[in-house]
Amino acid sequence: MTTIENISDSAPEKMLRILDCFTLQGGQLSVGDISKLTGIPRSTAHRWVGILRDTGLLDQDNSRDVYRLGLRLIHLGNNALWSMDISREARHVLEALSRSAGARSHLCVFDGNQMIFVTRTIGGRAGRFNSTTVMESSPCYCTSVGKAVLAYQPQETVERIISQGLHPYTPHTITDPDRLREELALTRKRGYSINNGEMEMHERCIGAPVRNAAGRVIAGLSLTDKTRKMTDDKIPGFAQTVIKHADLLSVQLGYRHS
Amino acid sequence: MTTIENISDSAPEKMLRILDCFTLQGGQLSVGDISKLTGIPRSTAHRWVGILRDTGLLDQDNSRDVYRLGLRLIHLGNNALWSMDISREARHVLEALSRSAGARSHLCVFDGNQMIFVTRTIGGRAGRFNSTTVMESSPCYCTSVGKAVLAYQPQETVERIISQGLHPYTPHTITDPDRLREELALTRKRGYSINNGEMEMHERCIGAPVRNAAGRVIAGLSLTDKTRKMTDDKIPGFAQTVIKHADLLSVQLGYRHS
């Protein structure tokens, strides 16, 4: 009927459409901004923003009529990471990988846009809070963990990442969309990814995908070392080690078959 | 009308009621579990869970009929932290504080339940992804940052934290609700909090509240050192330094007046 799509969103979809505005546009938005960005009429947007403020999903600068993402989102995000078995299982696998290969290892979860570094250190006593969760994000197109994950995502996800821009960190960063697509195809073919100083000069990483119980690739496990230490001839051997540990982690997350 | 409260939630409220089940109960829940925990009828819960799965707020283990918090929440939480000016402003203030006091400093955001450690390291070039966000959570009843924030939260928040249990980390951890209430009153009175080896033995911290543009205390800034170095006679001086920097940060966040 209307000029553009007339899809009637469910409430959560519409809610996320509003919250995503902040993600894209960053920082702070007014009711008017939200109305424009989402196409939601002013009066409706106004009511929504009020509800989202009351529920803690948005925070309001009282001085101006401006809103930001709320603290409750941080809480939920933190809990989502917590409730993932990945945090629980990760440590031992990371230690085993580092020990057997003699290099640093990373585990990162793909959140739909970036790679989020996950690790957990268990303290002395048992208990919910006796641990710490660490989150650190980095781009997915120029890290080994990112490329390992991206290789197994639907095409539309890859295209979205590309459309957001491939900013160069080093001269080795892949900035050409086609080269990235080739790289992902190669990664899919051999089962592991290589990062050749694309984010940090003189650092080479090998990454492999980690699957959850649903069979989806949700994370990447990697091995990192100086380029001069991780020579070409060693890569195949290291790759098998990384894949082995990534598969082990997948199984611990509930993934079956292979 | 009904026996219990007949409050009709808005859609986001109900959604959060479902998501919060996972926070409280942890791990994974089935449709039936959610129905029981929230009081929402099975068929309604079923539809909701389906929507939340489709929007990425929940993840489904395909093997069993079990759900977990979704990756999208991690994404949103990460973005919420990003969009906070606090990440941008924090670094300089932290460095200044550490330098002027000669001890380690922390900045933690209160997410409603825990204290989330926030820091950011800016790399060489400008750009969105050229930084890293680190999140690490710790309890708020036994850290200086936590007590500094909790002292300025509504009573119901304090009581909720207490009702969740005050687990001892060290012999010095405050586990008596009344002692915690007194401690918070004292903190409010003098304007800064002290953590006396309550989470880590032989570590002493001084914390002060940080306010956002809305005037709400949303974070805590702290100075940490070994107990033997942070002696009683030095505390008042250090406290003023911490408060000064916390206030500076508050102003940078848009807080006015004092």
Next chain:
DNA sequence: ACAGTTGTCTCATTTTTTGGGACGAGTTTT
């Protein structure tokens, strides 16, 4: 084999959302 539980689907009823329009307070333009 059986009783109980659980996931899933349908549909008439109820409830909420919706958004055009109105009003007032600021802000910019003329």
Next chain:
DNA sequence: AAAACTCGTCCCAAAAAATGAGACAACTGT
């Protein structure tokens, strides 16, 4: 300084979505 404009806020009848009891099948464990 007045006019034109923008923006936040509120109201209400029309429209759309959520609701939840019930039915059915699949599964569980005794």
